Amino acid sequence: MKEFVLYTGCTTPVRVPAYEASVRAVLEKLDVQLIDMKDANCCGAQYLESVNRKAFAAMSGRILALAERYDRDILAICGACSGSLKAVKVMLDRDRVMRAEVNDLLAEEGLEYTGVTEVKHLLQVFHEDIGYDAIRNAIVKPYSPDTRLAAHYGCHVTRPYDIVHVDDPENPTIIDKIIEIAGATPVQYSGKTRCCGGPMLAMDPHVAAKIGLDKIRNIRDENADGIVTACSFCDIQLTQVQYEEGVDPATRIPVLTLPQFLGPALGIDKNALGIYLNKISPDKIFAAVSGVS
Amino acid sequence: MVANYTEKYRPRKLIQKILIGKREEVLSSELPWLCMTCRLCQERCQEGVSLPDIFHAVREIAAQENHIPKAFTNTVDVLLRDGWLLKDAYSDFIEDDRDALGLDPKLTWNNDFGEKVRKRFVEGGATE
Amino acid sequence: MQAALDIAAQGFHAYLVEKSPSIGGRMAALDKTFPTLDCSACILTPKLSEVSRHPNITLYTYTDIESVIGKEGDFKVRIIKRARYVDAKKCSGCGSCADECPVEVPNEFDEDLGFRKATYMPFPQATPNIYTIDMNTCIRCKRCLKACERGAIDLDMQDERIDLEVGAIIIATGYRLFDVSAYPRLGYSQIPDVINAMEYERLINAAGPTHGHLIRLSDGRIPQSIGFVQCVGARDVNKDVPYCSRVCCMYGIKNAVMAKEHHPNAEVTVYYADIRAFGKGFEEFYEMARTRFGVKFLRGRVAEVTRDHKTQRLHCKVEDTETAKPIEAVHDLIVLSPGIQPPIGIEELVRKLGITTRNDGYVDVSHYYFGPVETKVPGVFVCGCADGPKDIPDSVTAGSAAAMRASIVLARGGRKK
Numbered sequence: 050m051k052e053f054v055l056y057t058g059c060t061t062p063v064r065v066p067a068y069e070a071s072v073r074a075v076l077e078k079l080d081v082q083l084i085d086m087k088d089a090n091c092c093g094a095q096y097l098e099s100v101n102r103k104a105f106a107a108m109s110g111r112i113l114a115l116a117e118r119y120d121r122d123i124l125a126i127c128g129a130c131s132g133s134l135k136a137v138k139v140m141l142d143r144d145r146v147m148r149a150e151v152n153d154l155l156a157e158e159g160l161e162y163t164g165v166t167e168v169k170h171l172l173q174v175f176h177e178d179i180g181y182d183a184i185r186n187a188i189v190k191p192y193s194p195d196t197r198l199a200a201h202y203g204c205h206v207t208r209p210y211d212i213v214h215v216d217d218p219e220n221p222t223i224i225d226k227i228i229e230i231a232g233a234t235p236v237q238y239s240g241k242t243r244c245c246g247g248p249m250l251a252m253d254p255h256v257a258a259k260i261g262l263d264k265i266r267n268i269r270d271e272n273a274d275g276i277v278t279a280c281s282f283c284d285i286q287l288t289q290v291q292y293e294e295g296v297d298p299a300t301r302i303p304v305l306t307l308p309q310f311l312g313p314a315l316g317i318d319k320n321a322l323g324i325y326l327n328k329i330s331p332d333k334i335f336a337a338v339s340g341v342s
Numbered sequence: 343m344v345a346n347y348t349e350k351y352r353p354r355k356l357i358q359k360i361l362i363g364k365r366e367e368v369l370s371s372e373l374p375w376l377c378m379t380c381r382l383c384q385e386r387c388q389e390g391v392s393l394p395d396i397f398h399a400v401r402e403i404a405a406q407e408n409h410i411p412k413a414f415t416n417t418v419d420v421l422l423r424d425g426w427l428l429k430d431a432y433s434d435f436i437e438d439d440r441d442a443l444g445l446d447p448k449l450t451w452n453n454d455f456g457e458k459v460r461k462r463f464v465e466g467g468a469t470e
Numbered sequence: 471m472q473a474a475l476d477i478a479a480q481g482f483h484a485y486l487v488e489k490s491p492s493i494g495g496r497m498a499a500l501d502k503t504f505p506t507l508d509c510s511a512c513i514l515t516p517k518l519s520e521v522s523r524h525p526n527i528t529l530y531t532y533t534d535i536e537s538v539i540g541k542e543g544d545f546k547v548r549i550i551k552r553a554r555y556v557d558a559k560k561c562s563g564c565g566s567c568a569d570e571c572p573v574e575v576p577n578e579f580d581e582d583l584g585f586r587k588a589t590y591m592p593f594p595q596a597t598p599n600i601y602t603i604d605m606n607t608c609i610r611c612k613r614c615l616k617a618c619e620r621g622a623i624d625l626d627m628q629d630e631r632i633d634l635e636v637g638a639i640i641i642a643t644g645y646r647l648f649d650v651s652a653y654p655r656l657g658y659s660q661i662p663d664v665i666n667a668m669e670y671e672r673l674i675n676a677a678g679p680t681h682g683h684l685i686r687l688s689d690g691r692i693p694q695s696i697g698f699v700q701c702v703g704a705r706d707v708n709k710d711v712p713y714c715s716r717v718c719c720m721y722g723i724k725n726a727v728m729a730k731e732h733h734p735n736a737e738v739t740v741y742y743a744d745i746r747a748f749g750k751g752f753e754e755f756y757e758m759a760r761t762r763f764g765v766k767f768l769r770g771r772v773a774e775v776t777r778d779h780k781t782q783r784l785h786c787k788v789e790d791t792e793t794a795k796p797i798e799a800v801h802d803l804i805v806l807s808p809g810i811q812p813p814i815g816i817e818e819l820v821r822k823l824g825i826t827t828r829n830d831g832y833v834d835v836s837h838y839y840f841g842p843v844e845t846k847v848p849g850v851f852v853c854g855c856a857d858g859p860k861d862i863p864d865s866v867t868a869g870s871a872a873a874m875r876a877s878i879v880l881a882r883g884g885r886k887k
Contacts, residue, residue, distance in 0.1 A: 059426040059427040059428050060427070060428065062440070062445070062449055063428040063431055063432050063436055063449075064428070064431075066436065066439055066440045066443055066445055067443065069443075069445060070443040070444065070445055073445075085446075085450075087450045088450055088451075088452045089426075089450075089451060089452060090425045090426060090451065090452045090455050090456060091421050091425065091426040091427055091456075093421070095379070096414050096417040096418050096421065097418055097421060097422075098398065099375070099398055099401040099402070099405070099414060100401065100402065100405040100410060100414060100415075100418050100464075101402060101405060101418075101463055101464050102398070102402055103463040104422075104459045104460070104463040104464050107455075107459045107462070107463060108455070108456075108459060111452075111455055154458060154459070154462050157458070158455075204378075204379070204380040204381055204382070205379075205381075208380075208381035208382070208384065208385050209381050209384050209385060209392070210385065218385050219385070219653075219654045219655055220654045239776045240776075242382065243343060243380070243382065244343050244378055244380035244382070246378075248378040248379055248380070249344065249376075249378050251411075251413040251414065251417070252372065252375055252376055252411060252413065253348065253376070256344060256347045256348050259347045260343065260344075260347055270779065321443070321444065323439075323443050326439060326443075345789070345796050346787075346796050352794045354789070354791065354794065355794055386655070386708075386773065387708070388701075388705060388706040388707065388708060388771065389705075389707060390707040390708060
């Protein structure tokens with residue numbers, strides 16, 4: 050029975066609450082307990098990170114220190130948060146001066162960063178803490194192998210390897226393995242490890258859309274029925290980009306977060322997973338699963 | 343990756359500009375902000391160079407000299423003021439969605455720390 | 471081999487111990503050598519002959535070193551002559567056994583592109599020119615026994631341990647090619663039309679698995695456009711090979727020229743980081759490749775190779791660093807030029823001899839400038855690629871140098887071997 054303190058990040062609870070709900074439902078089924086982190090703040094990914102390094106270290110550092118108070122490791126479900134927290138942890142572990150400065154500010158609340166907390170992304174928890182065998186044993190309603198699904202890992206989840214240690218960055222397999230265990234067929238496609246384009250939205254939405262659409266095109270070339278993601282931003286971007294000008298609505302490929310995909314196979318009710326909130330309906334994927342309402 | 347999709351961005355050229363000392367040009371341009379930090383280059387670089395980290399450092403210097411793209415300034419302001427990013431976007435509809443999913447519609451974000459961080463680390467620098 | 475010949479020429483005796491069934495090393499597998507475009511086998515085989523017939527050289531092939539004790543001037547080396555299940559004195563190399571043998575396995579000499587039988591001769595000019603039976607794949611059907619007219623097959627042969635007493639030891643164990651499947655983004659081992667340079671040599675070699683026809687491995691078609699990717703597994707800190715491999719620029723250009731010789735109308739491009747053409751005739755060879763043969767050179771390290779499903783052609787993503795344009799070049803065949811690395815088994819040999827290696831795994835020499843062929847253990851010398859990448863002329867030079875240093879030890883008295 051593993052316990053983690055859940056850090057949702059800013060975006061997930063508001064933009065993809067279904068991801069949050071399905072994470073809770075699936076992890077509970079697989080015997081992992083989650084404690085909510087109260088009084089958290091934004092990790093500062095991307096924006097604060099670019100503008101002020103110390104401020105960034107302070108924001109993410111506070112989250113790491115809060116986890117110490119809960120005496121648990123952190124589960125981060127958003128890719129950007131996972132990348133930030135892990136990078137800041139390395140930064141604070143190595144840079145004594147910065148650590149002292151951040152701790153000085155944290156001391157005002159009685160918090161301290163000492164480095165005992167580990168940060169794990171959802172994929173790590175599936176792979177390391179739950180294990181493929183436990184997942185396999187919990188499958189009650191497997192998908193049909195005719196269901197072809199493309200995995201999208203996301204950049205901040207898998208790179209840089211020496212900081213995040215999640216999966217092989219050039220050839221990641223965790224999501225593909227879970228797709229396979231659940232009975233469906235994982236599909237390889239060109240540019241599997243490329244970015245979804247999300248981070249580009251701030252500076253140049255046009256380029257961001259091109260990047261995202263290229264990825265969709267590569268996936269469509271492999272006749273995939275759906276895309277499985279492990280990061281909130283990727284999920285939003287890969288969905289949103291299919292609503293761009295020039296994309297034929299009939300060709301839209303549904304996008305599912307990993308726990309939304311795994312849930313029905315474990316016997317969890319689709320409504321509890323928020324499937325109805327997914328913008329592009331993934332119904333035809335579930336049609337193949339026996340007896341799911 | 344970005345370089346494949348737009349003419350204006352070439353990381354190698356940007357590094358060369360930095361190396362030959364075109365300080366003003368680099369800091370006042372949008373080029374260092376165009377890196378997506380997808381880290382594909384970092385993962386593959388055969389000399390072990392991390393371009394995203396270099397560009398992050400350049401961005402910080404640019405920020406100290408008040409060259410920040412609007413999108414970044416706006417976001418950082420909101421972030422430090424509210425403690426998290428989407429307070430204004432958290433509508434009733436989404437609250438209902440959360441409720442329907444069995445999630446707590448009340449989000450417990452901390453509101454003070456952002457201001458503290460601003461005062462301690464940011465003031466005298468960028469987002470003013 | 472050069473070292474052995476030089477030692478023998480002075481009247482000393484040399485024992486040449488080779489772990490594979492034949493001497494000749496990598497050079498036997500090459501097609502043409504740079505920069506002269508000499509046929510590799512043609513210039514090598516006279517040396518093989520010389521070595522095998524020299525009265526002062528005893529050749530032990532298919533033999534490993536088990537242990538070494540002693541010191542300079544007085545070493546005792548125990549070697550294990552592995553059983554080849556063929557009596558060397560009786561075998562004439564006629565090949566009747568191989569004709570009868572029903573077992574076919576991938577041929578290591580052809581980089582697993584072709585097949586050999588369980589009883590085999592690595593290449594036609596193998597020295598000694600006898601067959602060897604690979605017991606790992608032999609099924610003991612005994613058809614070879616019946617086929618051999620000279621009764622040379624002995625399936626009960628055992629390994630033989632022999633003790634040698636020598637005054638000096640020279641290491642000339644060659645190199646290993648970097649395994650390019652360490653770069654999944656370049657498609658090797660997933661896309662059949664992405665091959666490495668050694669496989670390429672075997673394809674263009676008339677004695678190779680395709681009889682010298684340069685074709686795509688996926689569909690047998692003649693490639694209209696070929697890309698050569700340099701610096702794969704060399705000058706890369708992430709893969710622990712930060713050093714320059716010295717020979718790949720030249721062999722890459724040589725391969726590109728050979729591609730043009732085989733298919734003059736094909737478009738051939740070499741993707742490079744730098745062109746290191748440092749030796750005699752090298753720069754001229756590079757010029758000739760560009761002007762006379764029309765090989766295109768593009769400065770940029772290839773980032774990704776992918777295959778287009780519909781056209782079955784290969785797409786190469788690379789930045790042309792001279793124009794700062796990222797391009798996607800289309801080819802029918804991609805040849806990766808791997809860097810070279812210390813040979814397999816060097817760690818064990820190093821341990822047995824009590825010598826040291828550098829951080830990059832190569833044998834360490836006693837003095838960078840004045841002791842280039844001496845190891846840190848007196849009496850043990852090193853030459854060829856075992857102490858660092860070298861091309862053929864430099865390896866031969868090192869061989870002679872090592873022989874010279876070794877001869878000094880032998881000439882001082884004591885053992886004459």
